[in-house]
Amino acid sequence: MSRAVxxxxxxxxxxxxxxxxxxxxxxxxxxxxxxxxTGGRLTPGGVRVTGHYLYQLSSQDxxxxxxxxxxxxxxAACFRDRADAVVCxxxxxxxxxxxxxxxxxxxxxxxxxxxxxxxxxxGFALMRFGGDEVTGAGIPLHLxxxxxxxxxxxxxxxxxxxxxxxxxAFNRNLGVAPQIGLAITAGAEFRL
Amino acid sequence: xxxxxxxxxxxxxxxxxxGCTTSSDVSRTLGARCDSSGECAGRCLPDGAGYPGGFCTxxxxxxxxxxxxxACVDREGGACLFSxxxxxxxxxxxxxxxxxxxxxREDTSTKVMVCRGP
Numbered sequence: 001m002s003r004a005v006x007x008x009x010x011x012x013x014x015x016x017x018x019x020x021x022x023x024x025x026x027x028x029x030x031x032x033x034x035x036x037x038t039g040g041r042l043t044p045g046g047v048r049v050t051g052h053y054l055y056q057l058s059s060q061d062x063x064x065x066x067x068x069x070x071x072x073x074x075x076a077a078c079f080r081d082r083a084d085a086v087v088c089x090x091x092x093x094x095x096x097x098x099x100x101x102x103x104x105x106x107x108x109x110x111x112x113x114x115x116x117x118x119x120x121x122x123g124f125a126l127m128r129f130g131g132d133e134v135t136g137a138g139i140p141l142h143l144x145x146x147x148x149x150x151x152x153x154x155x156x157x158x159x160x161x162x163x164x165x166x167x168x169a170f171n172r173n174l175g176v177a178p179q180i181g182l183a184i185t186a187g188a189e190f191r192l
Numbered sequence: 193x194x195x196x197x198x199x200x201x202x203x204x205x206x207x208x209x210x211g212c213t214t215s216s217d218v219s220r221t222l223g224a225r226c227d228s229s230g231e232c233a234g235r236c237l238p239d240g241a242g243y244p245g246g247f248c249t250x251x252x253x254x255x256x257x258x259x260x261x262x263a264c265v266d267r268e269g270g271a272c273l274f275s276x277x278x279x280x281x282x283x284x285x286x287x288x289x290x291x292x293x294x295x296x297r298e299d300t301s302t303k304v305m306v307c308r309g310p
Binding site: 076077078079080081082083084089 | 217218219220223224225226231232245248284285286
């Protein structure tokens, strides 16, 4: 009886060890970046700060959860046209925004220390144009890419460019308006 | 969906959205409706002062200080008003606006045609 128990324990232990070798823990990482975003009309633009949480899904794909902060001017740019409809013509660097997005980063074959990638994400964004007391919420789609330069085993420098398109709903009877913008950021990425 | 296809779709969406422009002839600087100067880049000429719906304008002493489509006239201490050539030219401002002669601010002996209230 005791021999059978010992044998069973040995088999289970060896199976567990084999499983552990076959399924290593996924890589994770965090990244922070700063850059500039261009907006206009009802899309906020200005200084952009982003924070990323990265989780490896496969050999090529990483989950990319991102918090995006955009800091632009609060200059007023809305007015009532002659039909009494509110029109907003904000500049490229007006407004403030906060967004949480989730997406996938696809890594391509590395070329030496450099590895290009493409990124697609969808988010939920809140935005405000303080000078006009205009507030909105939207669903932006991000499409872009960049390059990752490995500095050490656990540290890389990342540059990213992206196009943002989507729609957002605003107060002051502005209704739903399109969102379109471009952003360029650069930062550091750390493997956990 | 390939990355190239996704990029093509994104660019098409961007171009479409970029085409969604407003065709307003007025702005916070000149011509917007207003009740107070806080709604304007400069000052508000209110409805009660003979500017139907209110009218955003700039304080001026010379027409060179006004937007290209306007002239500085000797009203309200100097104000930019839209230039016009006939009644139809002022129709975009709404009811109550008409094309009339006013003194040019920088030379009151010179008359210009501008859109103004009754």
